[in-house]
Amino acid sequence: MxxxxxxxxxxxxxxxxxxxxxxxxxxxxxxxMMAAQLVGTGGVGVLIVLAALQDWALLVVALALAxxxxxxxxxxxxxxxxxxxxxxxxxxxxxxxRYAPAASQKDAAT
Amino acid sequence: MSLALDLALCALILGVSLAAVAGAGVxxxxxxxxxxGLFVAIGWARLxxxxxxxxxxxxxxxxxxxxxxxxxxxxxxxQADRTERPGAPLPxxxxxxxxxxxxxxxxxxxxxxxxxxxxxxxxxxxxxxxxTAVLLNFRAWDTLLESIVLLAAxxxxxxxxxxxxxxxxxxxxxxxxPSGVLAYFxxxxxxxxxxxxxxxxxxxxxxxxxxxxxxxxLAGVVLVAMMAQVLPPPRASKRLLRAALxxxxxxxxxxxxxxxxxxxxxxxxxxxxxxxxxxxxxxALTVSIxxxxxxLVIGPAEAPEPAP
Amino acid sequence: xxxxxxTYAFTALGLVFFAAGTVGLIRFPDTFSRLHALTKxxxxxxxxxxxxxxxxxxxxxxxxxxxxxxxxALLAAGAVAQLVARAALTTSQEEE
Numbered sequence: 001m002x003x004x005x006x007x008x009x010x011x012x013x014x015x016x017x018x019x020x021x022x023x024x025x026x027x028x029x030x031x032x033m034m035a036a037q038l039v040g041t042g043g044v045g046v047l048i049v050l051a052a053l054q055d056w057a058l059l060v061v062a063l064a065l066a067x068x069x070x071x072x073x074x075x076x077x078x079x080x081x082x083x084x085x086x087x088x089x090x091x092x093x094x095x096x097x098r099y100a101p102a103a104s105q106k107d108a109a110t
Numbered sequence: 111m112s113l114a115l116d117l118a119l120c121a122l123i124l125g126v127s128l129a130a131v132a133g134a135g136v137x138x139x140x141x142x143x144x145x146x147g148l149f150v151a152i153g154w155a156r157l158x159x160x161x162x163x164x165x166x167x168x169x170x171x172x173x174x175x176x177x178x179x180x181x182x183x184x185x186x187x188x189q190a191d192r193t194e195r196p197g198a199p200l201p202x203x204x205x206x207x208x209x210x211x212x213x214x215x216x217x218x219x220x221x222x223x224x225x226x227x228x229x230x231x232x233x234x235x236x237x238x239x240x241x242t243a244v245l246l247n248f249r250a251w252d253t254l255l256e257s258i259v260l261l262a263a264x265x266x267x268x269x270x271x272x273x274x275x276x277x278x279x280x281x282x283x284x285x286x287x288p289s290g291v292l293a294y295f296x297x298x299x300x301x302x303x304x305x306x307x308x309x310x311x312x313x314x315x316x317x318x319x320x321x322x323x324x325x326x327x328l329a330g331v332v333l334v335a336m337m338a339q340v341l342p343p344p345r346a347s348k349r350l351l352r353a354a355l356x357x358x359x360x361x362x363x364x365x366x367x368x369x370x371x372x373x374x375x376x377x378x379x380x381x382x383x384x385x386x387x388x389x390x391x392x393x394a395l396t397v398s399i400x401x402x403x404x405x406l407v408i409g410p411a412e413a414p415e416p417a418p
Numbered sequence: 419x420x421x422x423x424x425t426y427a428f429t430a431l432g433l434v435f436f437a438a439g440t441v442g443l444i445r446f447p448d449t450f451s452r453l454h455a456l457t458k459x460x461x462x463x464x465x466x467x468x469x470x471x472x473x474x475x476x477x478x479x480x481x482x483x484x485x486x487x488x489x490x491a492l493l494a495a496g497a498v499a500q501l502v503a504r505a506a507l508t509t510s511q512e513e514e
Binding site: 001004008011012015016018019021022028030031033034035037038041042044045048049051052056059060062063066067069070073074076077080081087088089 | 429430436440441449452460463475494498499502505508
Binding site: 002003006007009010013014016017020023024026029032033035036039040043046047050054055057058060061063064065067068069070071072074075076077078079080083084085086087089090 | 111112114115118119122125126129133137138141142144145148149151152155156158160163164167168171172173175176177179180182183184186187282283284285286287290291292293295299302303306310317318319323327330331333334337338
């Protein structure tokens, strides 16, 4: 079992390395952010495996990571709105949900 | 096998840190820095330093990410994010190499200091977690000063506000679609984070956790609630807010003075009172750390941007 | 013994889903299909890994923590995927 858990953790790290390639490559900021999100989820997975391997106390670390994993992405979507403090769904609602970058750039903070 | 795992982890940490400093583009560097925090947290976990892993996961992968991404977004909006190619990487590389060499020298050459055995003194400390015992009892001076440093950092950030904006709410005016995904998320996550943060502080005296880790988790969910427009942005002039900021250092300082008045020395904890004293100090510190960290991330007071 | 077999099977499946998510993230042609690939795959991957590890757990508290970790990851991934997709839709695809 110990050998398998080591292999599992190694395999997870390998898939994360693949996701890092997408962070490097982009091209859009959303691509990089989502790849980082995958790395975060994978990190939670690695910590769960390490918990079984080393010490179950590590589950608390995994829990903290899972709880705060969305924080950076929420900060990111804020910066993607015209005033840097909004919600992408507000703009979509205004455009009727269609892809209209020109319009959405103009009508800013309300 | 466990060596292969550690080597892979080291390679990832080095690769990610190299990608963060070597690549062009601020945004990419920020994202790599976020993943760097994550891998370093896993590294601390491999080393058995679970309290540090917890702090690194909460700070590095959580709070710093928001801080840097927000800063990058602001730079982009004022078109200041296009820097010229970073000139002369050679001095920086040399300085980094010199620091590495100095650390390696210290590691291999300096004698290991003869530290008193923490495990032996643990029963008298009032905490079962050796990290908490060191932070709140044996080296309480350091922790007290650190909590004051955090407060000083926040004052420094607040001083960046324009005079005219001083009474304005702190940070950007976050808004979200009232029934949208973000608002929903901002309502569901904070209660869970609140329970988990309090658990970390409570359990931290005996097992993994502590005031700093708990406070960081609380700061994280407070930020989510603010960004989802569930919590209104506070004003620096509010008395309750200021009380929350000085509660931790204040209680810590007072308990240290009380110990001196009761016949001990400053910040000494008698074995009988240590456990309740540590819990009270940690609870007060948690409140201050949570509020301070959240306010550090949202930034100084600013008047609303004029409508275009 | 059975518990160990369950751990092997479920964690292997979890690893397969993580690998699939990464392959999708690397190979798919545009932002939205990449988003789709990885949000499905990594949630299932983490779920199966947590399920597999749960067979090694000794106490109820560990089981509950594992379940909570997966629930939080699902909540975060669902909200984030929706928001990032919206953000990518409304801002023109800037390259950096």
